[in-house]
Amino acid sequence: MSRFNYSDKSMSTSxxxxxxxxxxxVLQHASPSHAHPSFPSSLQSELSMxxxxxxxxxxxxxxxxxxxxxxxxxxxxxxxxxxxVEPSLGPALRKLEGAxxxxxxxxxxxxxxxREGQDPxxxxxxxxxxxLAARYGCGARIAQSPSPRADLGGAATALLVALSLCVxxxxxxxxxxxxxxxxx
Amino acid sequence: MAKGSLPKLGRALRSSLLRVPLAFCLVTFSARRxxxxxxxxxxxxxxxxxxxxESAGGELLTAYGRVISExxxxxxxxxxxxxPTAREGHEFFQxxxxxxxxxDALLIxxxxxxATLYRDTPSERVRAFPMQLDGYGDDGVFAWLHFGGSLGxxxxxxxxxxxxxxxxxxxxGDGYNLLSRTHYIRYEFGDGAHSLSLGRLxxxxxxxxxxxxxxxxxxxxxxxxxxxxxGLVLDLNFDTLRFGFMAIAGNYQLNPDRLRKRGYSAYxxxxxSSGTTLxxxxxxxHARADALAPTSLSDTRQAHGLFARSSLxxxxxxxxxxxxxxxxxxxxGYVGFADLDFEAFRGFHLGAIAELLDAGHTKLEDGAAxxxxxxxxxxxxxxxxxxxxxxxxxxxxxxxxxxxxPFQLLGQIHVYL
Numbered sequence: 081m082s083r084f085n086y087s088d089k090s091m092s093t094s095x096x097x098x099x100x101x102x103x104x105x106v107l108q109h110a111s112p113s114h115a116h117p118s119f120p121s122s123l124q125s126e127l128s129m130x131x132x133x134x135x136x137x138x139x140x141x142x143x144x145x146x147x148x149x150x151x152x153x154x155x156x157x158x159x160x161x162x163x164x165v166e167p168s169l170g171p172a173l174r175k176l177e178g179a180x181x182x183x184x185x186x187x188x189x190x191x192x193x194x195r196e197g198q199d200p201x202x203x204x205x206x207x208x209x210x211x212l213a214a215r216y217g218c219g220a221r222i223a224q225s226p227s228p229r230a231d232l233g234g235a236a237t238a239l240l241v242a243l244s245l246c247v248x249x250x251x252x253x254x255x256x257x258x259x260x261x262x263x264x
Numbered sequence: 265m266a267k268g269s270l271p272k273l274g275r276a277l278r279s280s281l282l283r284v285p286l287a288f289c290l291v292t293f294s295a296r297r298x299x300x301x302x303x304x305x306x307x308x309x310x311x312x313x314x315x316x317x318e319s320a321g322g323e324l325l326t327a328y329g330r331v332i333s334e335x336x337x338x339x340x341x342x343x344x345x346x347x348p349t350a351r352e353g354h355e356f357f358q359x360x361x362x363x364x365x366x367x368d369a370l371l372i373x374x375x376x377x378x379a380t381l382y383r384d385t386p387s388e389r390v391r392a393f394p395m396q397l398d399g400y401g402d403d404g405v406f407a408w409l410h411f412g413g414s415l416g417x418x419x420x421x422x423x424x425x426x427x428x429x430x431x432x433x434x435x436x437g438d439g440y441n442l443l444s445r446t447h448y449i450r451y452e453f454g455d456g457a458h459s460l461s462l463g464r465l466x467x468x469x470x471x472x473x474x475x476x477x478x479x480x481x482x483x484x485x486x487x488x489x490x491x492x493x494x495g496l497v498l499d500l501n502f503d504t505l506r507f508g509f510m511a512i513a514g515n516y517q518l519n520p521d522r523l524r525k526r527g528y529s530a531y532x533x534x535x536x537s538s539g540t541t542l543x544x545x546x547x548x549x550h551a552r553a554d555a556l557a558p559t560s561l562s563d564t565r566q567a568h569g570l571f572a573r574s575s576l577x578x579x580x581x582x583x584x585x586x587x588x589x590x591x592x593x594x595x596x597g598y599v600g601f602a603d604l605d606f607e608a609f610r611g612f613h614l615g616a617i618a619e620l621l622d623a624g625h626t627k628l629e630d631g632a633a634x635x636x637x638x639x640x641x642x643x644x645x646x647x648x649x650x651x652x653x654x655x656x657x658x659x660x661x662x663x664x665x666x667x668x669x670p671f672q673l674l675g676q677i678h679v680y681l
Contacts, residue, residue: 118421118438135423140626140638141556144423147637147668150629164670165388214555215519217434222441 119144122169123194130197131207137199142214152183153190153200301337302471302573302583317371317402318466323414323446324371324400338652339611369404371412374681382673394419395676398445407456413447413463425482429515430490444517445492454500461497464517467529468497468508469545470571470585471601479621479644480585480601484547484567486529493525504535512549525549525565539575544568545587554593566590581605589623595639597624611652619644619666635668642667656680 124132135142138154149158160179162172177191183200190200197207304315312318315329377396383389402412418427421438430443448463466472469486476487485491493512500507508531514524527550533543547567554563569587576582582604589597600620607613625639626632636642644666652658657679664672 118423120422121437132422136557141554142423142425144425146670147635150626150632164383164385167387214428214523215434215436216428216517217431217436217441218517220433220442221435222433222439 119166119169122166123173126170126173127191127194129194129206133194133206134213137201137206151201156181156183156190302473302581304336312472317410317412324373324402324412326371327368337611338655338658339609367403371402372400374399375678376681377676377678380675384671396678398443399681408452410450410452411448412450414443414445416443416445417441418443426476427490429518430492431517443490445488445490457501459497459499461499462495464492464494464515465497465510466492467512467547468499468510468531469529469547469567470531470543470569470587471573471583473583478601478617479599479619480587483589483597483599483621483623484587485525485549485565486547486567493529506533506543507531514551518555522552523555525551525555525563531571533571541573543571545571557593561593564590564592579607591624593628594624594626597622597638599623613648613650615646615648615650617644617646617648619646637668 120132120135135144138151139148140150149155156176157172160172160175162168173191180189182189184202193200199206315325315332317324317326375396375398379395380392398414398416400414402410404410417440419440420427427443430445432442432444435441446464448461448465450459450461452459466488467486469484470480476489481487494514494516495510495512497510510529512525512527512529514526518524527548529547531543531545533541535541550564552562553559567587567589569585571585574582584602586600589599603615603617605613605615621637621642622640623638625634634640647663650658650660660676662674664674
């Protein structure tokens with residue numbers, strides 16, 4: 081037996097579900113939808129690099145994440161203002177370039193090395209490393225959607241359709257049970 | 265095999281090949297609960313295979329599992345509602361597909377999860393995104409042979425640790441990709457209590473939970489999100505003993521081959537008394553290069569540990585796991601987890617979770633400082649509330665505080681299709 085008996089005081093299940101439905105709609109439109117910062121591709125775009133660097137250009141491994149910046153270039157970028165968010169990338173790079181920072185002290189500045197596809201942390205060919213990087217999937221590609229809003233809108237629509245079908249099923253199931261109990 | 269059974273098997277297989285793709289097409293219109301909750305131990309369910317198509321839990325429910333889900337998991341607001349029967353569970357599809365009868369041996373389902381994440385950072389604090397869009401299917405050809413798997417969609421940024429490893433399509437950027445987290449052929453024996461499966465499957469290790477970012481799952485690379493591997497899995501289930509062993513052949517949805525991990529993963533769980541279990545896990549994998557940091561160095565990873573589940577009275581369940589971490593490129597480390605779950609009323613759960621991690625100091629950098637989580641312990645704490653407010657739906661709110669990381673609030677709404 082449930083420890084809470086809502087039968088006398090609660091609104092109907094369908095009304096409750098309807099309010100949840102409305103809340104879902106509000107949530108999906110109230111929360112701003114921002115793309116997660118994608119530093120490797122942003123770095124490539126910012127400096128017109130010949131390839132997308134791996135996360136290990138700054139982080140200890142390709143998982144990235146908070147508190148895992150271990151490479152000299154990454155630490156230099158942090159010192160010049162790089163934070164968790166993508167808009168901090170451009171200003172940090174410009175500051176690094178203006179100061180002529182050379183993390184591996186090989187005589188070539190970090191930003192110039194990146195533009196040439198070289199690793200600012202050492203003597204490695206970044207684009208050669210990129211060829212060794214993990215590639216995922218078996219085959220084929222999916223065309224990109226027009227906008228992030230469309231992504232969320234489509235998924236929210238699917239959710240709402242599923243919700244309405246569930247409500248309809250519960251009503252029909254309840255009607256069948258009542259009919260069976262009435263017919264004895 | 266008996267005479268005449270080969271043509272019969274052929275017809276059954278062809279029928280199955282038609283049914284399985286149709287099952288995936290039907291996924292968005294089906295609605296039955298599917299997830300793995302280790303705190304179900306308090307209802308007397310030691311073996312997850314009673315309710316789930318997979319004996320270690322998660323994903324698809326059996327017909328019995330649907331009944332239990334309806335009667336035990338979600339809040340009931342009208343006591344006059346009688347619990348549905350297993351027959352009604354199969355009749356669910358009839359109002360929508362009257363011309364098509366879903367066979368009893370066909371299980372289909374899905375999971376849609378929306379998340380809103382707040383992080384205490386200087387800017388871009390709030391992010392909303394679809395966390396999971398998956399469909400599942402399992403079709404039994406005879407009583408002893410099953411085909412099944414999952415199909416889903418995901419869109420994650422470059423470098424994300426999530427979803428990538430389960431990709432079928434090859435978009436390496438931040439566009440959409442089709443995923444298959446699991447796909448398998450399964451042979452069942454011992455009246456269905458035991459099974460031998462071949463395909464891409466969840467690793468048998470530790471507590472099977474839905475929180476894939478928990479350190480015990482992420483650091484051992486054994487979550488249900490995308491850490492599955494291709495291989496051969498043996499599952500044995502007895503009254504007070506469960507055993508799972510996987511011979512890992514590697515993740516063939518990851519290239520090049522030098523990054524694929526091969527080895528084994530296994531667990532043994534005993535139930536010395538009703539409502540209490542004790543288990544041990546072991547995992548060893550080797551790859552010619554580490555996919556997380558590809559260099560010329562080979563990479564061997566090990567995780568060995570203990571876990572436990574205990575029902576403390578009617579409302580409380582304690583879950584705990586601790587693992588030793590051994591990695592070629594790090595000194596020995598460890599990870600731990602404890603979760604106290606309180607069901608305030610049926611369907612509403614409160615949880616207090618503590619985490620501990622030291623992945624081991626790196627061997628690759630001379631003189632590198634020891635930091636929290638790498639050479640020094642790192643602590644984390646969660647406060648969670650999860651409400652299965654109506655059948656097929658649940659909402660969840662997590663407040664997460666991890667050392668040296670911004671405070672996070674994660675809200676989720678989840679519908680089980």
